[in-house]
Amino acid sequence: MSAEAAVGRLPAASAARRARAIERMIIYGGLIFFALIYLFPLAVMLLTSIKPLPEIHAGNILALPAEPTTDPWKAAWSTACVGVECVGLQGFYRNTFIIVIPATIIATLVGALNGFALTKFRFPYHRLVFGLILFGTFTPYQAILIPMARTLGTLGLSGSLLGLIFVHTIYGLPFTTVFARGFYYSVPQELVKAAQVDGAGFFRTFWSVMLPISTPILIVSVIWMFTNIWNDFLFGSAYAFGSNAPIMVALNNIVNTSTGEKPYNIHMASAMLAAIPTLLLYVIAGKYFIRGLMSGSVKG
Amino acid sequence: MASLEVRKVSKKFGNLAALSEVSLHAVDGEFLVLLGPSGCGKSTLLNMIAGLEPVTAGDILIGGRIVNDFAPKDRDIAMVFQSYALYPSMNVHQNMSFGMKVRGIPRAQRDAEVLRVASLLQLDSLLDRRPHQLSGGQRQRVAMGRALVRDPKVFLFDEPLSNLDAKLRVEMRTELKKLHQTLGVTVVYVTHDQIEAMTLATKVAVMKGGAIQQMATPQEIYDRPANLFVAGFIGSPPMNLVPGTLEEDRGQAVVRIGRPEDDLRLTIGALAEAARPHKGARVLLGVRPEAITPDSGDAAPGTAFDALIDVIEPTGADNLAFLTLGGAEVIARLPPNTSVAGQRIRLTIDPARAMLFNPTTEQLIG
Numbered sequence: 001m002s003a004e005a006a007v008g009r010l011p012a013a014s015a016a017r018r019a020r021a022i023e024r025m026i027i028y029g030g031l032i033f034f035a036l037i038y039l040f041p042l043a044v045m046l047l048t049s050i051k052p053l054p055e056i057h058a059g060n061i062l063a064l065p066a067e068p069t070t071d072p073w074k075a076a077w078s079t080a081c082v083g084v085e086c087v088g089l090q091g092f093y094r095n096t097f098i099i100v101i102p103a104t105i106i107a108t109l110v111g112a113l114n115g116f117a118l119t120k121f122r123f124p125y126h127r128l129v130f131g132l133i134l135f136g137t138f139t140p141y142q143a144i145l146i147p148m149a150r151t152l153g154t155l156g157l158s159g160s161l162l163g164l165i166f167v168h169t170i171y172g173l174p175f176t177t178v179f180a181r182g183f184y185y186s187v188p189q190e191l192v193k194a195a196q197v198d199g200a201g202f203f204r205t206f207w208s209v210m211l212p213i214s215t216p217i218l219i220v221s222v223i224w225m226f227t228n229i230w231n232d233f234l235f236g237s238a239y240a241f242g243s244n245a246p247i248m249v250a251l252n253n254i255v256n257t258s259t260g261e262k263p264y265n266i267h268m269a270s271a272m273l274a275a276i277p278t279l280l281l282y283v284i285a286g287k288y289f290i291r292g293l294m295s296g297s298v299k300g
Numbered sequence: 301m302a303s304l305e306v307r308k309v310s311k312k313f314g315n316l317a318a319l320s321e322v323s324l325h326a327v328d329g330e331f332l333v334l335l336g337p338s339g340c341g342k343s344t345l346l347n348m349i350a351g352l353e354p355v356t357a358g359d360i361l362i363g364g365r366i367v368n369d370f371a372p373k374d375r376d377i378a379m380v381f382q383s384y385a386l387y388p389s390m391n392v393h394q395n396m397s398f399g400m401k402v403r404g405i406p407r408a409q410r411d412a413e414v415l416r417v418a419s420l421l422q423l424d425s426l427l428d429r430r431p432h433q434l435s436g437g438q439r440q441r442v443a444m445g446r447a448l449v450r451d452p453k454v455f456l457f458d459e460p461l462s463n464l465d466a467k468l469r470v471e472m473r474t475e476l477k478k479l480h481q482t483l484g485v486t487v488v489y490v491t492h493d494q495i496e497a498m499t500l501a502t503k504v505a506v507m508k509g510g511a512i513q514q515m516a517t518p519q520e521i522y523d524r525p526a527n528l529f530v531a532g533f534i535g536s537p538p539m540n541l542v543p544g545t546l547e548e549d550r551g552q553a554v555v556r557i558g559r560p561e562d563d564l565r566l567t568i569g570a571l572a573e574a575a576r577p578h579k580g581a582r583v584l585l586g587v588r589p590e591a592i593t594p595d596s597g598d599a600a601p602g603t604a605f606d607a608l609i610d611v612i613e614p615t616g617a618d619n620l621a622f623l624t625l626g627g628a629e630v631i632a633r634l635p636p637n638t639s640v641a642g643q644r645i646r647l648t649i650d651p652a653r654a655m656l657f658n659p660t661t662e663q664l665i666g
Contacts, residue, residue, distance in 0.1 A: 194381060194446075196373070197372045200398075212388075
C-alpha cells in the first residue's frame with residue numbers, strides 16, 4: 001500500500017469515528033432525557049416528603065428543602081389519620097404482609113404444580129383444562145367482584161384478612177399456572193421418565209427434580225403475585241373494612257380524610273412507604289424476572 | 301439379571317398402530333439390540349418394556365413374570381436415556397443415589413453402592429460435580445452409573461451414544477461392550493446405527509414399520525438378511541442388488557443379468573430346493589461388496605465377469621470400486637492399489653456368498 005493511499009484514508013476514518021460519537025451522544029442524550037422525565041415525579045415525592053408544610057406552600061415543588069425533616073415519615077408511619085382513627089400506616093403494612101406472603105407462596109407453588117401436571121403428566125382433556133385456566137387470566141377483576149363477595153359471605157370470610165388471602169390466591173393461580181406451564185414445556189420429558197424409572201411418584205418428581213430447577217419461573221411468579229397483591233386496591237376496598245384494610249386502601253384513606261389544610265408532606269411520605277417493598281423487590285430480583293420471562297416464552 | 305420376553309405386543313396411539321404383534325426373547329446375559337430407522341417403533345417398544353408406555357395388547361415378561369401392569373419402579377429395570385436425563389440440580393453422587401433414596405435404602409448402603417459403581421466407571425473424582433460441569437462422555441458415564449447402582453434385572457438403553465461426537469462414540473461403544481462382558485447383565489439397546497448393532501449385540505432385532513423384520517445374531521443378519529430392507533439397512537456400503545432371471549444349468553443356479561444380447565450369466569452354486577419354483581422368474585441377486593474379488597484365473601466356472609470401473613473411493617484399508625453390472629450399479633470392495641477408474645477389470649463373485657431375493661415379496665429365497 002502506498003503512503004498517499006494510507007494518508008488519504010485517515011480523514012475518512014476519523015469522520016466515521018466522529019459520526020459514531022454523535023450517534024452515541026444522541027442515544028445517551030435521549031435515554032438520559034427520558035430517565036429524567038420518569039424520575040421527575042419520584043423526585044418531587046421524595047423532596048416534598050422531607051419538607052415542612054410552609055416550605056411546600058411557598059410553591060416551588062422542585063426546590064431543595066431548606067430545613068429537611070423526617071417528621072412527615074414518622075407521622076405517616078404511626079400518627080396519620082386513616083379515616084377516623086389516627087394510627088398511621090404501620091398496622092396496614094402488617095395486614096398487607098399477612099395477605100401477601102401466604103397468597104404468594106401458595107399460588108406460586110400450586111401454580112408450579114399445575115404447570116408440571118399440564119406438561120409432564122398429560123391427563124385426558126388437559127388441553128381443555130389449560131384453556132379454562134387461560135380464560136382465568138383474561139377475566140377482568142370487576143367481573144368477579146359480586147360473585148366473589150357472595151362466595152366470601154357463604155364461607156364466612158367477609159371482611160377478614162383470610163378472605164383476602166383466599167381471593168388473591170385464587171385470582172393469582174391462572175397466572176402462575178400459565179407461567180409455570182411455559183417453563184416446564186421446555187424441560188425434557190426424559191427427566192420425568194428417569195425419575196419414574198428411579199421410582200419417584202408425581203409429587204416426589206415435582207419436589208425433588210422439577211422444583212429445584214424452577215428458580216427462574218418461581219421468581220417470576222413471586223414478583224408477579226407480590227406486586228399485584230401489594231398494589232391491589234379493588235379487592236382490598238371491596239372485601240376488607242376498617243383495621244383489616246390493606247395498605248393501598250389505607251393510603252387512599254389517609255389522602256382523602258384530611259380536613260382543612262392538606263399535609264402533602266405526610267401524603268408523599270405515605271405513598272413512598274407504600275411503594276418501597278415493590279421497588280425493593282424489583283431492584284433485588286428484577287434481572288431474574290426478565291430471565292425467567294425469557295426462558296418461558298422463547299422455548300414455550 | 302434375568303431373561304426378557306415380549307409376547308405379541310401391540311401398541312396403538314389412537315387409530316395409529318405403532319407396533320403390531322411384536323415378539324422378542326432375550327436370555328439371561330443377552331445384549332439385544334433393537335435396530336431400525338426413526339419411526340420404526342423401537343423406542344416405543346423400549347418404553348413399553350420400561351413401563352413408561354402402556355401396552356395395548358400382548359404381554360411383557362421380565363424374569364418369567366408378566367409385568368404389564370407394573371409401574372417402572374416395580375419392574376426392576378434401569379434405563380439410560382439419549383439425553384442422559386441427569387437431574388440438573390443434583391451432583392453426580394445424588395444423581396446416582398436418587399433411585400435408592402426414593403426406595404428408602406439406608407444412607408450407608410447408598411454411599412457404599414455409589415462408591416462401588418463410581419470406581420467401576422472411573423467417576424470417583426467427579427462425585428461432587430453437577431451435570432453442567434461435566435463433559436458429554438462424563439455425563440454418559442454418570443447416566444450409566446445411575447443405571448448400574450441398583451443392580452437391576454434388565455438394562456434398557458435408548459440411543460445412549462447418539463449425542464456424543466464420533467471419536468467418543470467409538471470409545472464409549474468399546475467401554476460398553478467391556479462392561480457387558482464384565483457384568484454379564486441382560487441389556488436391551490435401541491439404536492439406528494447399524495455399526496453399534498453389529499459391534500455390541502449378541503442378538504439383533506431389525507425393525508421397520510412397527511414390526512420385526514429379522515431377529516438373529518449380527519453375523520447371521522449380515523450374511524443372510526431375511527429381506528431386502530434388512531439387506532439394505534445392514535452393511536456399509538450396502539449389499540449390491542442386481543436384477544436378473546433365474547435359470548438352471550445342469551443342477552447349477554444361474555442368474556442371467558441385463559439385456560439378452562449381453563449374454564451375461566453368473567453361476568451361484570447348486571440350485572437350492574427353495575429356489576426351484578422361481579426358475580425362469582425375475583430375481584434380485586444380492587452380493588456383499590467384499591464377495592466380489594479380482595479374478596486371478598482360478599475362479600469357479602461361470603462366476604467371473606468383466607466390468608468397467610466408473611469411480612474408485614479409497615478408504616485406506618481398501619478401495620471401493622463402483623461398476624456397472626447388467627445396468628445396475630455395483631460396489632466392489634477391492635484391495636488397495638490394484639485398480640484405477642476407467643479400467644476394465646475381470647472380477648469374480650463368491651457363489652457361497654451370493655443370495656437371491658424375490659423382487660415382489662422382497663423376501664430372501666432359500
